[in-house]
Amino acid sequence: xxxxxxWLGIFFGALIxxxxxxxxRQRRAVARQPALVVDEAAIRQIIERGSLSTDEEEPLDExxxxxxxxxxxxxxxxxxxxxxxxxxxxxxx
Numbered sequence: 218x219x220x221x222x223x224w225l226g227i228f229f230g231a232l233i234x235x236x237x238x239x240x241x242r243q244r245r246a247v248a249r250q251p252a253l254v255v256d257e258a259a260i261r262q263i264i265e266r267g268s269l270s271t272d273e274e275e276p277l278d279e280x281x282x283x284x285x286x287x288x289x290x291x292x293x294x295x296x297x298x299x300x301x302x303x304x305x306x307x308x309x310x
Contacts, residue, residue: 263269
């Protein structure tokens, strides 16, 4: 009959205890965060604009995004056409 050493049981018990404490702290941290509130003004904004925006960040510059996207695709197409489409050599081994 094989007996598990006592130190191994203590180690796994401590590991489970530490994991439980960390999980408990994470849940408390999430619970302490203020809840998002959607008031009447927010509902009106959703109805009028179709979306809800906040003042946390600056709005996205759609022209700059479009320009960066076109530049990316232009470079991708250039790299694609610069590649060689020859058949690869067969391994002779």
